Amino acid sequence: MAPSTSIYGPDCIYHSPRPPVHFPTDPNLSILSFLSAAVSGHPRRIALADSDTGETLSFSDLLSLIPRAALGLSRRLGVTRNSVVLIFAPNSIDFPVCFLAITALGAIATTVNPLYTIPELSKQAQDSGASVVITIPDLWPKVRNLNLPTIFLSPPIPSFDSDSIPITFFSDLIAHDGSEFIPPPIHQTDIAALLYSSGTTGVSKGVILTHRNFICTAIAATADQEEGGGGETPNVFLCFVPLFHILGLSVIAYAQLWRGNSVVIMRRYEMERMLRSIERFKVTHLYLVPPVMIALAKQGEITEYDVSSLRNLAAGAAPLGKDVMEEVAKVLPKAEIVQGYGLTESCGIVSLGYSFGKAQQFGSAGYLIPGVEGKVVCVDTLQLLPPNQVGELCFRGPNIMQGYFKNSQATNLTLDDGWLHTGDLGYFDDNGQLFVVDRIKELIKCKGFQVAPAELEGLLLSHPEILDAVVIPFPDDQAGEVPIAYVVCSAQCLLTEEDVQKFIFDQVAPYKRLRRVTFVKSVPKSASGKILRRELIAEVKANLYKNVITT
Known part of the structure; x- marks a missing residue:
């Protein structure tokens, strides 16, 4: 199937299939003035609510x-x-x-x-x-x-x-x-925020985000809601994603407030508290990080709380396998389950799955939001790649950061003529859906082949008794590196290392097979749900990981 010319052009650049939107050209707009003009027509509508106190x-x-x-x-x-x-x-x-x-x-x-x-x-x-x-x-x-x-x-x-x-x-x-x-x-070009991100290296850097970045993100991230209707009945978003994180601050809080939606703030995540809040505030939309999606997938039918108001669940902050999304769809059959992709450097969003009945594929990170363009660059030759070929994902648009604060070297390595080099591997399919495979620097090089940890983690999580998992490289004299896994199982789990290895053995090529499986109590992750893989690799090399994870 040939890609649509409206999505993939002769210049090898991918475009959003969504209808175009208008980004304001007035240079004298601020985050506040843009918000004020948008919401002044419904002063009595709830903007913010505290999930615990009801304030x-x-x-x-x-x-x-x-x-x-x-x-x-x-x-x-x-x-x-x-x-x-x-x-x-x-x-x-x-x-x-x-x-x-x-x-x-x-x-x-x-x-x-x-x-x-x-x-x-x-x-x-x-x-x-x-x-x-x-x-x-x-x-x-x-x-x-x-x-x-x-x-x-x-x-x-x-x-x-x-x-x-x-x-x-x-x-x-x-x-x-x-x-x-x-x-x-x-002015729109003035700096509004410095949010720190490790970017494509392990060193935290200040991401320069302007008023325009937030304004354009708000427009593009909520564009689908025009198609979904709304009017005087606002959507209700539940936000337990940390507001210090770009997803919570930009995509959930600011963007939804600008759209005139109500945002219910949770101080911290707990499954029961989340379900209770959905029932109490009639939450319609929920942005989740992967650990919560995994917990929902293992939840089973929800009968104690009325969650029938939920219409849309979106996973973000880290890649999520299609098996998890399929299980969540069984738990919440009336809600649309989509996935998005974004970075701090993109003000929180690059792509999002279509809602309102549009065709989508579980495992995909959705389609580019309006105004954002993408390209896929071959890691070895730097050539631009057509659909279905994996390379480094690069994006440009009005939501892309201005650079790294006081770090011109990192800025020059990451921004190239307006294009953000993400350090992520992925591809677009023929229909323009984005698939994120893994981080370039996290690929496991086994016998000259590349093994994506995220692929093996997705397979592990498809096992009904595995609650969480992380795959990392382990030094090997013959292969260079081999994949090993740390797995979190349910309390009644009777799986052995051999059981898990065989489960993967039957589904992957020989070089992807797990050489070792260790059962642990938890997998260390960041507040946004990203696996702290670099830290785990360092611990393994120091032969300290097992002690750290189980204490």
């Missing part, structure tokens, strides 16, 4: 709080244009308010995983040049070492000691008349 903010409340918080940041803490404010906090409805207030001042937000250690936090604070921290009292033992003016989103713990560091409470921050706020001139 809600209407769009009118939200647009009132943002300028008040911006004034507080400016007058109390001296935050001005290009100041960097670090948000080090778990999910809450105050998180997006703070982010929007920071950007409304022309300042820059940098977000940090609350699980970071003191050295990791300090490194990002220093690299970004943060001058103010927004956090919660529980994280004060880590934050105090920064010696920066701090904003608490909640009351302090009883034994709190500020060490003479200036402390402001969120309630005081918003104790201003928002009508007095006069937004400074902001």
Whole structure:
């Protein structure tokens, strides 16, 4: 079947099959002004809700709080244009308010995983040049070492000691008349956020994202909702994906708020809490990371909670096998199950599976979002590849980052004439569906052949008694590297190493067969659900992995 010329052109560039969208050309748009214009027509609609307390903010409340918080940041803490404010906090409805207030001042937000250690936090604070921290009292033992003016989103713990560091409470921050706020001139090209990513190397770098990146991502990521209708009945998105992560901040929070949808914020993920929230708030859309999709696949029929409102589940942040998606479809037969693909460097999204009944294939990362183009580059020859041939995935569009902060060398290696080199291997099929195979640097080279860990992990997860798995290379004198697996099984599992090896043996070529299987309690992953493969490889080489994973 020949590829459609509208999807794959003679220039070997892939295009989105979705209808084109209009990206605003006014250079004087900001994240806040673009949001305000879009949602002013439904002030009473719920914008944000807290899944635990039930507290809600209407769009009118939200647009009132943002300028008040911006004034507080400016007058109390001296935050001005290009100041960097670090948000080090778990999910809450105050998180997006703070982010929007920071950007409304022309300042820059940098977000940090609350699980970071003191050295990791300090490194990002220093690299970004943060001058103010927004956090919660529980994280004060880590934050105090920064010696920066701090904003608490909640009351302090009883034994709190500020060490003479200036402390402001969120309630005081918003104790201003928002009508007095006069937004400074902001351009779409101004920096809005520095989100840190390892990119194509293991070293964390600040990704420069502009107001335009967020604005264009919001338009493109929600374009399908035009086709799906809506009007006065908004969609309801549940967000337990961390807001410090680009998927939560950009694709779920900002994009859906701009569309006029309601966003229910969960502080942290728990299966029962998630199902209870779906029932309580009549959630229609749910973005999931792979570990949660895997848990749903193993869940079986859901009878204790009413989840009939769910219409769409989208998996993102890391590749997911078609077997898992098929199992989730059995658990939630009335919901469309799709997968997306994106990076911090693309403001969170590049592709997304079609919803509203369009043809799709489980295992695919969907189709390019409007405005994004793709190409597949042969790793060896650098030639552009046609459909169904695997190479490095590269993309360009208005959502692509401006570069890495204070790192021109990494920027030049990653951006080439507007094209983002992802370091991911994949291909497009004849219909323009994107398939992500693996990371270039994570391929296992066995006897001259390339083995993709993600392929073997997908097969392992298709076994009914395997809950999670990771495949990594192991040094071998003859083969160079061989694939080995660490597997998490159900409590009643009686599988042996030989059973698992035979399960894979029957499905793959000889060079892909597992040489060793180790049963473990958990597989280390990042907050977004990505397997920490580099860390595991390092532990194996140091012969420490088994002790680390089981303690």
